[in-house]
Amino acid sequence: MYAFEKLRSETANILSAAGLKDVVVEIPPENIDADLAIPCFTYAKSLKKSPVEIAKNVAESVKIPKNSIVGKITAMGPYVNVYASDKYFCDSVDEIITDADKYAHKKPVKKTMVVDMSAPNIAKPMSVGHLRSTIIGDSIARIYSSLGWNVIRDNHLGDKKKVEKNPIPELLSLYVKFHEKSDKDSELDEKAREEFKKLENGDKENTKLWKWFIDVSLIEFKKTYSELDVDFDLWLGESFYNDMNRAIVDEALKKGIAKKDDGAIIIKYEDYKNIPPFLIQKKDGATLYSTRDLSTIKYRVGEFKPDKIVYAVGGEQAQHFIQLFNAAEMLGYAKKEALIHVGFGLISLPEGKMSTRKGRVIYLQDLLNKSYKHAEKIINEKNPELKNKKKVAKKIGVGAVKFNDLSQNRVKNIMFNWDKMLSFEGDTGPYLQYTHARACSILRKIGITKSPKFVVTQMAEEKDLILHLSKYLNSVELAASLYEPHHIATYLLALAHKFNLFYQKCPVMSETDEKIKNSRIALVFASKQVIANGLYLLGIDAVEEM
Structure with a gap:
């Protein structure tokens, strides 16, 4: 248990001994001068006193044990405010330095999660629209892995499309042209469906062509994933389940969950009138x-026995997942509570929703290439002597692109803007990478590679920074519980601001008192470590020089 968890636990125990039961310990807002706060409103009825009087009585009657990390308890209106002891601040820094890159990681919890993410369609380049599923899914996987879960990343490739699509990039234009013509000639769509049906039935020529599409596509996909530092445990596309689909339909019919409807087969939700029927087989079979x-x-449950299956898929698919999860529960495959749709807003262009069919799209590789050039340009202007400029520029470019997305609430729609997507100014990924590099630079100038012992705090900025550092795990657990990586991004921005203020107000290299200097050096080490750990959970590299 880390210091912040201990502080909450000890606070609850102390207040329970003073007469407060079922203590709810809160983190107060930034403008409140307290490390923890306990509201007393809920006790007014049972104790027959006002919340203000209860808080005052509790604060006057508490007994804080010797050597506790709880330093002081006071009353402030209807709240009991808690202040950490000096021991708490020392413990907080020491545990970060001791655990290093494993800080805030938890032991294995014997739980498994499958994350369904990215899922581009074969035979066309990945667009910026694929970015969100890829990096949101990757961040959620990293977060849960750090909390001790066994996480399986599955790239559920869209490799069961109509075979009028052609391999990337040469024949992409034919895909656009096909849809331009099929909008005017419905017979083309019918022919495409016939070819699709032949593929599903194992036609040798179509199967050979389809496998070629997959091979060609994966070469390009894997190049982009490598640049994004995104890995997968499985590449089981839709076609992997081809032999299982008929059995699913037969099982649904046999169990009376599905029924025939005008030649097609549907699942009807008798108990949920607001859910439309779920079509599982067309009229043509x-x-x-x-x-x-x-x-x-069904396959994932049988193969991995996951506690959760998470789908990082756009919010516009919400209705589909409601139907899917209910159908899966009706068939006895999984409880719908174990199936989670992590929806997110769309990335759109000023001229409208992205559409490869209409040629209205920004390709992901183009975005990454532009971000690298932009980063290298800035490096040449500000630090032309930097070694490995191209390598660092790639890390900074990817950091800018990822953070621009992950720092926002995932449910919000994003209007694509080149300047904003590539911005290195303000609260951005490069700002966090710069803060980490600044901490590395301080330690290089001091000439130290191992942190000294933290023993003393002198300034308010030091305590404020340490208290924030100690809450890192809290931000990770919040992000995990809501499947929202932006909580970690928000935490890291606040940490960077507090670290830079600390360095501005509290001399490190010029400090003459050895104990104070060593403690501040330790605080630089701890800050650098937590920034690196947090960036890792967002899939962003923490550079040491830029």
């Missing part, structure tokens, strides 16, 4: 996304 998604759930 072909299966759909819905069938393959049910096959996928």
Whole structure:
């Protein structure tokens, strides 16, 4: 248990001994002068006293044990305010330095999660629209891994598309042209469906062509994933479940969950009137996304026995997942509470929603290439002597792109803007990378590679920084519980601001008192470490020089 968790626990025990039961310990807002706060409103009825009087009585009657990390307890209106002791600040820094890159990581909890993420369609380049699923899913996987879960990343490739699509990049234009013509000629769509049905039924020529599409596509996909530092444990595309789909339909019919409807087969939700029927087989016998998604759930549950299956998929698919999760529960595959749709807003262009069919799209590789050039330009202007400029520029460029997305609440729509996407000014990924590099630079100038012991705090900025450092795990657990990485991004920005203020107000290299200087050096080490750990959970490299 880390110092912050201990502080909350000891506070609850002390207040319980003073007469308060079921103590709720809160983190007060930044403008409140307290490290923890306990509201007394809920006790007014049972104790037949005002919250103000209860807080005053508790503060006057508490007994703080010797050597406690709780330093002081006072009353402030209807709140009991708690202040940490000097021991708390020393312990907080020491545990960060001791655990280093494993700080705030938890021991294995014997729980498994499958994260369904990225899932680009074969035979066309990945667009900026694929960015969100890829990096949100990756961040959630990293967060849960740090909390002790066994996480399986599955790239559920869209490799069951109509075979009018052609390999990337040469024949992409044919894909656009096909849809331009099919909008005017419905027979083309019908021919495409026929070819799709032949593929599903194992036609040799179509199968050979489809496998070629996959091979060509994966070469480009893996190049982009490598640059994003995103890995997968599985690459089981939709086609992997081809042999299972008929059995799913038959099982649903046999159990009376599905029924025939005008030649097609649907699942109807009798107990949920607001959920529309779920089509699992077309009139021509072909299966759909819905069938393959049910096959996928059944396979994952049987193969991995996951406690959770998380789908990092756009929010516009919310209705589909409501249907899917309910159908999976009705079939006995999984409890719908274990199936989580992590929806997110769309990235759109000023001229409208992205659409490869209409040629209205920004390709992800183009965005990354521009970010690298932009970063290298800035490095040449500000630090032309920097070694490995191109390598550092890639890390900074990827950091800018990822943080621009992950720092925002995932449910919000994003209007694509080149300047904002590539911005290095203000509260950005490069700002956090710069703060980490600044801490590294301080330690290089001092000529120290191992942190000294933290023993004393002198300034308010030091205590404020340490208290924030100690709350890092709290931000990670909050991000995990809500599947929202932006809570970590927000925490890191506040940490960077507090670190830079600390360095401005509290001399490190010029300090003459050895104990104070060593403690501040230790605080630089701790800050650098937590920034690096947090950036890792966002999939961003912490550079040492830039």
